[in-house]
Amino acid sequence: MFREDQLRKVEEEKRKWTEDLSKILCETPERLPRFSTVSDMEVKGLYTPEDLKDIDYSRDIGFPGQYPFTRGVHPSMYRGRLWTMRMFSGLGGPEETNKRFHYLLNHGETGLSIAFHYPTLMGYDSDSPMARGEIGKCGVAVDTLKDMEILFEGVPLDKVTTSMTINPPASILLAMYIVVAEKQGISKREIGGTIQNDMLKEFIAQKTFMLPPRPSLRIIVDTIEYCTKEVPRWNTISISGYHIREAGATAVQELAFTLADGMAYVEAAMERGLNVDDFAPRLSFFFDSHIDFFEEIAKFRAARRIWSKIMRERFMAKNPRSWMLRFHTQTAGCSLTAQQPFNNIVRTAYEALAAVLGGTQSLHTNSLDETYAIPTEEAVTIALRTQQILAEETGVANTIDPLAGSYFVEALTSRVEEQAWEYIRKIDEMGGMVAAIERGYPQMEIAESAYRYQRQVDSGERVIVGVNKYVTEHPPITIWRMRPEIEERQLRRLREVKESRNSMKVKECLDRIRKASQGSENLMPHIINAVREYATVQEICDVWREVFGRYTDPGYF
Amino acid sequence: MERKIRILIAKPGLDGHDRGAKVIARGFRDAGFEVIYTGLHQTPEQIVAAAIQEDVDAIGLSILSGAHDYIFPQVIQLLREKGADDIVVFGGGIIPEEDIPALQKAGVKAIFTPGTPIDEAIKWVRENIKHRK
Secondary structure, eight states: OOOOOHHHHHHHHHHHHHHHHHHHHSOOSSSSOBBBBOOBBBOOSSSOGGGGGGGIIIIIIOEEEEEEETTTTSSSHHHHHHOEEEEOOOSSHHHHHHHHHHHHHHOOOOOOEEEHHHHHTTTTTTGGGGTTTTTTTTSSOOOOOOHHHHHTTOOOOOOOOEEEEEEEEHHHHHEEEEEEEEHOOOOTOOOOOEEEEEEHIIIIOOOOSSSSHHHHHHHHHHHHHHHHHHHHEEEEEEEEOOOHHHHTTHHHHHHHHHHHHHHHHHHHHHHHHHOHHGGGGEEEEEEEEEEEHHHHHHHHHHHHHHHIIIIIIOOOOOEEEEEEEEEEEEEEEEGGOOSSHHHHHHHHHHHHHHHHTTTEEEEEEOOTTTSSSSSOOHHHHHHHHHHHHHHHHHHSSSSSTTTTTHHHHHHHHHHHHHHHHHHHHHHHTTTSSHHHHHHHHHHHHHHHHHHHHHHHHHTTTSOBBTBBSSOOOOOOOOOOOOOOHHHHHHHHHHHHHHHHHHHHHHHHHHHHHHHHHOOOOOOOHHHHHHHTTOOOHHHHHHHHHHHHOOOOOOOOO | OOOOEEEEEEEEEOOOOOHHHHHHHHHHHHTTTTEEESSBOHHHHHHHHHHHHTTTTTTEEOOOSTTTHHHHHHHHHHHHHHHHSSEEEEEEEOOGGGGHHHHHTTTTTEEEEETHHHHHHHHHHHHOOOOOO
16 A cells, blocks of 8 residues: 555654653553454554555555455446345234334334334244243234234335345245235345345354254255245345354454355355356345444454355356345344343444444344343334434535545454454364364354453443442333233234144145155245145144254253 | 352242343352352242252342232242252342231242342352252
């Protein structure tokens, strides 16, 4: 970035500055013995052109919409189109959640995102003993197509895109979405959205798992293969770092483990015989935006740069769209505090700003009360307004990648990239991510980071306002509560659906899924047929549990 | 030599948020307790069976999904049925303040809410958990 003679001059001037500084520090030392990011990465007091001496603008930074995409995936970024404001929502039953969807869309939200309740996430119906105490609490209860029909009442599926945070039963919920669209008269070729469908990070972090890793991967590749041919606007997977970070990983671990997961999916799809350029443009990513502002921006920029190299150099993708890392961001739930909850509005705003400066394609902002429960309408409105103020008042969306060229941000981007590559190499040596997960490697690395962080918080070395510093009492806030009649209604509806459907047809459909699961035929068409006949989430998942066996938590700590 | 205090750290229900459970398990182990961690997705029946089989002095339940009002009393009820209600039950997670009195009434001895330092939980265990007879 700089000529030799310029660098020599800077070096000389810096020497003088350092001498002056050390005199000052003798009298008034720095506030802390060590300055570090929230991931415990040490940072210097000053960055200069010297830190950028190995960076080549054209090779490493380049232009937006061009390889290696450090500055963003679109040539015009937010000047062309703002990021999608997509609030993760699901509460009680489909009726309550449908109402929330309409509320958010009426308040300027631009995309939908569904939070399912735990039984659905884990492949159980509301009437299962496993669902006791959990119905409608952490998201919306969906047992059958009937629930999905209610969920999307009045929502035109050709106009709005929907993201679904769903993993072991991802193919089932996608199938239901396809059939709901069909009933609205919309072809599956026109619908757009995302299923999370990323099982590897479930074993590592989010822990909604059901089947062992290898059969899980097979079902994922079935969905990729099917959507590539039949649902061309669908993002077949959202390769997620969010949960890895929330489980306690550092920024570098989040990035490296996510990209290594992504590599495992690409390999699995290529082994199936798919052409990389046919499916890679529909892979999408999902990251956390944590509280350490510059570290996060560096992480997002490094993510794009690494992925483009992986896709072009390792997997020989030819289509530039295959090289692009497009991502959704959620502000960090784990950075929020139950203490003095109104402070969470401020944390979320900074995190959202980092996501936007990092070039995110869509964003969820957490609500102030999410350390307690699903957000109230009032809380979620503030969170949505936070994005709208950012987009339309602050001016940060006027210029593309405004922090490029910052000595600190560029140096940090390169450092995050280098450290992520080290992890990726280590995982390669273990035989890839599936093998690494089977030996518990990423799980143990994250547990270690989480414990170190907690110790730093407990000792006061890392400050959390309202928790270990500036502690004051705060009055309790009003939180959302699940009403017991919602549970009764959900159970009643499930019973009615089971009584009124054609049970012979359901059985036939389930038998076909069993047969396809035992063989190698793509499961998707069979799943779509089954949900159309109102087969339940659990009925399909039970077939898989029977055919493939269950995965149980090894409980590393 | 006196036997160490044995604690079962358990993750009941479908909740997958195990960061806190694992940090506390590690903290207790480093503090010199014997720790058994159940892993995720345990039913109350499985937790009580593990507690009895492992002959623990206490069970620490971690739950962040909102199912605490069902699961905590259920575990205590099952312990009582098995004649093992001298095993102390405590817990932590996302538990609203106003739910705590009902849980204590059901027999939960302590609830540690978000922001509790590890050492505070360790101190409580030292002062409140005795070996079972």
